[in-house]
Amino acid sequence: MYSSIVQTLAVVASLAAYSVDATALRRSTKRLSQGTSWTLEAWGYDDKSKGYMIDIDLQTKSKDYVKSLANGGQYVVCYFSAGTAEDWRPDYLAMMEYASQNSRYPGEHWMDITRWSSFKHLIKARMEEAVEKGCHGIETDNTDAYEYGSTAVKGETKESLKPYQIAYLRWMADTAHDLGLEIALKNTVDLIPDLIDHMDYAINESCAKFSANSYCSNYEAFVKQDKAVFGVEYNTNGDCKDAQAEGIMRKYKNSNGNQWVNC
Numbered sequence: 128m129y130s131s132i133v134q135t136l137a138v139v140a141s142l143a144a145y146s147v148d149a150t151a152l153r154r155s156t157k158r159l160s161q162g163t164s165w166t167l168e169a170w171g172y173d174d175k176s177k178g179y180m181i182d183i184d185l186q187t188k189s190k191d192y193v194k195s196l197a198n199g200g201q202y203v204v205c206y207f208s209a210g211t212a213e214d215w216r217p218d219y220l221a222m223m224e225y226a227s228q229n230s231r232y233p234g235e236h237w238m239d240i241t242r243w244s245s246f247k248h249l250i251k252a253r254m255e256e257a258v259e260k261g262c263h264g265i266e267t268d269n270t271d272a273y274e275y276g277s278t279a280v281k282g283e284t285k286e287s288l289k290p291y292q293i294a295y296l297r298w299m300a301d302t303a304h305d306l307g308l309e310i311a312l313k314n315t316v317d318l319i320p321d322l323i324d325h326m327d328y329a330i331n332e333s334c335a336k337f338s339a340n341s342y343c344s345n346y347e348a349f350v351k352q353d354k355a356v357f358g359v360e361y362n363t364n365g366d367c368k369d370a371q372a373e374g375i376m377r378k379y380k381n382s383n384g385n386q387w388v389n390c
């Protein structure tokens with residue numbers, strides 16, 4: 128009895144030491160709090176502004192590039208799609224083994240998130256690539272697959288997919304943190320209450336366009352915890368007054384639609 132208590136205590140102590148190390152690593156970077164400026168170089172964009180945070184593509188950018196950004200004082204977020212298999216990625220064939228039959232865009236299939244725990248090693252490998260390249264955080268895209276129900280995974284519904292989506296996202300956040308990375312919640316707004324304590328900041332597309340009264344109130348939970356919310360609008364009217372009031376660092380397209388303007 129006594130020795131099993133001692134063993135249990137030893138295990139608890141080593142787990143505690145491990146999580147303290149990971150937390151210390153994470154805290155060594157500046158937190159992305161409310162009001163953080165940013166640059167969007169991921170998703171195929173070439174944003175000329177120089178923000179404190181810069182969002183870049185994980186798999187097409189080099190370690191030297193990440194290093195140059197970090198040396199220049201920027202906080203680097205590395206983007207990858209966690210919810211689709213894209214045919215231009217180096218690990219595409221491995222991802223396709225766990226993809227659903229349904230395509231999202233040409234050359235891009237939804238992952239079958241009911242099997243997330245079978246393909247999580249592929250996602251962890253991408254996080255390790257982010258660590259190796261020196262990224263501070265990650266943006267994991269297409270984590271709202273569950274909202275598409277059978278359009279994403281045949282025979283499933285939004286309700287049947289939701290628990291898989293939440294478990295997959297919590298695993299991603301925990302794994303990122305264990306590796307010393309921070310993580311953004313990308314879109315996936317209906318799960319904010321389930322995930323707010325796991326996510327370090329948020330990135331949203333088109334909340335002014337899609338919210339009732341253009342008001343992005345779903346993000347209040349992030350604002351309350353002083354976590355940054357980064358937003359883009361694809362129209363040429365940024366509703367900047369609202370964005371400032373709502374605590375959203377917003378970009379929108381200029382009148383030619385070819386360059387981002389910061390609110």
Ligand SMILES: *[C@@H]1O[C@H](CO)[C@@H](O)[C@H](O)[C@H]1NC(C)=O
Pocket residue numbers: 271314315316331332333334335337338342343344345346
């Ligand atoms: C961005 O947030 C709004 C709610 O504030 C939501 O309606 C919208 O669907 C989100 N964007 C995407 C692409 O999910």
